[in-house]
Amino acid sequence: MDVKGKVLNKSSTMIQSEEEEDMDLRRGPWTLDEDLALINYIANHGEGRWNSLARSAGLKRTGKSCRLRWLNYLRPDVRRGNITLEEQLLILELHARWGNRWSKIAQYLPGRTDNEIKNYWRTRVQKHAKQLKCDVNSKQFKDAMRYLWMPRLMERIQAAATATAATTTTDSSTLSITPNVMTTNNNNNNFEVHSGGNMMLSPTIMNNNFGCSQIKQSYTPENSSTGTSSDSFGTHVSDLTHDYYSVPNLDYYQQAHQVNYIDCITSPSGLFSPEMDFQTMEPNTQWIQNGDISNNLWSFENMLQQLNDNM
DNA sequence: AAGCGGTGCAACCGCATGACC
DNA sequence: TGGTCATGCGGTTGCACCGCT
Numbered sequence: 461m462d463v464k465g466k467v468l469n470k471s472s473t474m475i476q477s478e479e480e481e482d483m484d485l486r487r488g489p490w491t492l493d494e495d496l497a498l499i500n501y502i503a504n505h506g507e508g509r510w511n512s513l514a515r516s517a518g519l520k521r522t523g524k525s526c527r528l529r530w531l532n533y534l535r536p537d538v539r540r541g542n543i544t545l546e547e548q549l550l551i552l553e554l555h556a557r558w559g560n561r562w563s564k565i566a567q568y569l570p571g572r573t574d575n576e577i578k579n580y581w582r583t584r585v586q587k588h589a590k591q592l593k594c595d596v597n598s599k600q601f602k603d604a605m606r607y608l609w610m611p612r613l614m615e616r617i618q619a620a621a622t623a624t625a626a627t628t629t630t631d632s633s634t635l636s637i638t639p640n641v642m643t644t645n646n647n648n649n650n651f652e653v654h655s656g657g658n659m660m661l662s663p664t665i666m667n668n669n670f671g672c673s674q675i676k677q678s679y680t681p682e683n684s685s686t687g688t689s690s691d692s693f694g695t696h697v698s699d700l701t702h703d704y705y706s707v708p709n710l711d712y713y714q715q716a717h718q719v720n721y722i723d724c725i726t727s728p729s730g731l732f733s734p735e736m737d738f739q740t741m742e743p744n745t746q747w748i749q750n751g752d753i754s755n756n757l758w759s760f761e762n763m764l765q766q767l768n769d770n771m
Numbered sequence: 772a773a774g775c776g777g778t779g780c781a782a783c784c785g786c787a788t789g790a791c792c
Numbered sequence: 793t794g795g796t797c798a799t800g801c802g803g804t805t806g807c808a809c810c811g812c813t
Contacts, residue, residue, distance in 0.1 A: 489781075489807085511798070527799075528782065563801060575781075578802075583779055 486520045490529055494519055498526055499534055532573045539571025543580050545620065549613045551577055552585075552605055 486494075501517035507530065510523030519526060532538070543551070547569055554565040560581075562574035569577065589596035592604060 487783075509798075522783095523798075524784090524800095525782075532781075560802065574801075579780055582803095587778090 485522060487525075490521075490533075494521070495529070495534060498530060502530060528575075532575045537571055538573065539569075543572075543576075545613055545617045547572065548580075549610060549617065551580065552610055552613070555581065555585075556602065556606070 497517050497519055501513060505513070505516070507513075510527040512523070514521050514523045514526045517526070521529075550569060551565060554568060558564050560578075562578040562581075566572055566574040566577050586596045589598075589601045592601060594600045594604075
């Protein structure tokens with residue numbers, strides 16, 4: 461990393477806090493020494509009181525800057541690397557529900573920061589909206605996400621899970637969601653996480669967006685010895701979405717009743733069914749642990765082709 | 772090899788909110 | 793009740809990196 465930082469002195473700006481007037485403050489990229497100073501200080505004294513922390517740690521940074529550096533980069537539980545398919549799907553889903561509430565969304569992606577999710581959205585999702593020549597907040601794009609993008613993500617996730625299951629048929633760390641979790645909603649406790657498992661999906665996603673019984677049944681109960689089902693989720697999604705793709709326009713909602721699969725997904729009033737309650741989900745639950753290193757959502761060329769075909 | 776444009780991400784900025792006095 | 797301060801959040805910017813020409 462380039463370690464050159466700018467020094468913010470009194471003449472550089474007319475608007476400065478009292479703190480900034482007291483001392484020259486650095487801006488720009490953090491140096492290794494600064495990082496180490498911050499890490500060491502927090503290790504010894506803990507977080508909080510960021511302005512005084514910055515001073516006490518001998519950092520010529522604002523408290524804000526220290527906080528941001530710690531939370532977004534230095535914190536030991538910050539998750540590095542590409543956004544996984546599961547995370548992509550979850551981001552799409554949560555964004556559909558909450559909009560640009562990045563910190564709220566980040567609560568459900570352990571180790572991911574709001575900044576990272578925001579960057580992901582702006583650089584990837586908005587880029588795809590641009591490719592589609594529509595606004596990211598437009599109904600067209602939202603529908604494209606809901607009915608094309610997310611199902612495809614599900615398909616890929618399932619394919620990956622199936623591949624994993626094939627190589628580790630007796631491995632309890634594969635995707636595991638208990639049947640009752642998938643089919644009931646008892647006191648909003650409608651999902652379950654198996655701590656030792658390689659949790660790939662939010663059951664709420666399964667229950668609500670893709671809650672077709674066939675799809676539900678395709679998931680392997682934790683205690684099942686079979687590990688696989690004849691009803692592959694990927695097959696179902698693929699088959700059903702294939703039918704849907706053939707609908708010759710983009711008025712998805714009007715078409716929805718014609719396609720069984722769509723009935724399973726949502727209504728125009730919202731992406732989630734009433735029983736869905738993310739508020740009851742515990743933030744930072746480790747239900748996304750691994751996942752592949754996918755850096756692409758899926759082929760947008762395919763999606764563009766499908767959309768163009770339907771126009 | 773150099774220039775250039777696009778992309779991704781770290782960092783900054785301004786505002787809102789809540790706690791405290 | 794109003795002022796001050798700390799913190800959190802979302803939007804925006806700046807820059808390093810990478811691929812292409």
